[in-house]
Amino acid sequence: MFLKRHFLNILRWGLRLHGTSHLIEVVSAVSEGAYVTATIALIFITIEILASFFIPNEHIHFRPLKTEVHTGCDDKDSPKE
Incomplete structure (x- = not known):
């Protein structure tokens, strides 16, 4: 599925587009x-755009006590710390 494979890229570019679109709000507020x-x-534009660059490429399994981070589900035996 296209969306599943490219979800993080779409999310990154969506955050960047949303952050830069807030510049209209800044111009309006200054005027x-x-x-x-x-x-x-x-401040929020900066946070949003920086977040888009720092989204990890790893695969993450969220667990209640310990979250597992690895490059793919085939790589479960070697989680990153």
Whole structure:
């Protein structure tokens, strides 16, 4: 399935597009003189775009006590710490 194979890439680019689209909000806030709103929006834009670059490429199994991280399900015997 295309979506399953390319989900992380789609997620990364979606976060980047969403973050940069908030620049419209910043421009609008600055033009209205709402500098605090513009600053808050810029902080969240930065966080969102940075998060898009730091999404891991590994395969993650979320467990209640210990989460397993590895490169693929075939590689379960060698989890990363």
